[in-house]
Amino acid sequence: MHSQQPAVDRAFHALGDPTRRAIIEKLSHGPVSVSTLAEPLDMTLAAVVQHLQILEESGLVRSEKIGRVRTCQIEPKGFALIEKWITDRRTLWERRFDRLGALLAGPEEK
Amino acid sequence: MHSQQPAVDRAFHALGDPTRRAIIEKLSHGPVSVSTLAEPLDMTLAAVVQHLQILEESGLVRSEKIGRVRTCQIEPKGFALIEKWITDRRTLWERRFDRLGALLAGPEEK
DNA sequence: TGCATACTTAAGTTTCTGCTTGACAAATAT
DNA sequence: ATATTTGTCAAGCAGAAACTTAAGTATGCA
Secondary structure: OOOOOOHHHHHHHHHOOHHHHHHHHHHOOOOEEHHHHHOOOOOOHHHHHHHHHHHHHOOOEEEEEEOOEEEEEEOHHHHHHHHHHHHHHHHHHHHHHHHHHHHHOOOOOO | OOOOOOHHHHHHHHHOOHHHHHHHHHHOOOOEEHHHHHOOOOOOHHHHHHHHHHHHHOOOEEEEEEOOEEEEEEOHHHHHHHHHHHHHHHHHHHHHHHHHHHHHOOOOOO
């Protein structure tokens, strides 16, 4: 139950981990190398690389290797997906709320 | 590592699970009882109750028990938190992108 | 009163995640 | 040339998370 899931599923799963959100926070200020990213994160570099793989597969991060250093940066595509998911749902429940409000205000014609 | 975490952490963790997102999707159309919620979800009612507890603690769902039936509904507060987290980060990286664009367009005075 | 419904709670099992270790590869510096 | 830096890969393990089972509670109904 983990191979062929849609992009929005992977994006939500990726953001579910606090370490990965910390990585996103750091990348928000600009592109950073893997080791710089790992430095403040009380864990081995290998663990950070694993988090980065998940972030990259989920479309939240993009990276490029030049020489021996891999530089990571935010990929907005993934964020757009989860924002869309939320706003789509909110549209549904707000529409319901509006209808309810209209009813409570008293049914009007026209 | 799970007791004193901020609300935004709990909200992201809650939405990381596909079953919980399915519950949110159903609730987006309006309030539903626990057993109605559980019906299409290939798992026991007890499991669904556990998911609901997490959703409720994360501020994404609210519920009220009347008689013997508990009715659940969306609580927008939790969603506002995670949308704010995303837009805050995007503000950062878009600002950077704007500055970059300005540089590439050629430095101008004034 | 007796029985079904709609949960609730606790405990145990299984599966998944995050992390470490260790060995390795490639680029760069000395 | 060799040492150092930067990252990659593959096991393996401990704890967390999801789920089940089973027993219990409170409400509503006949």
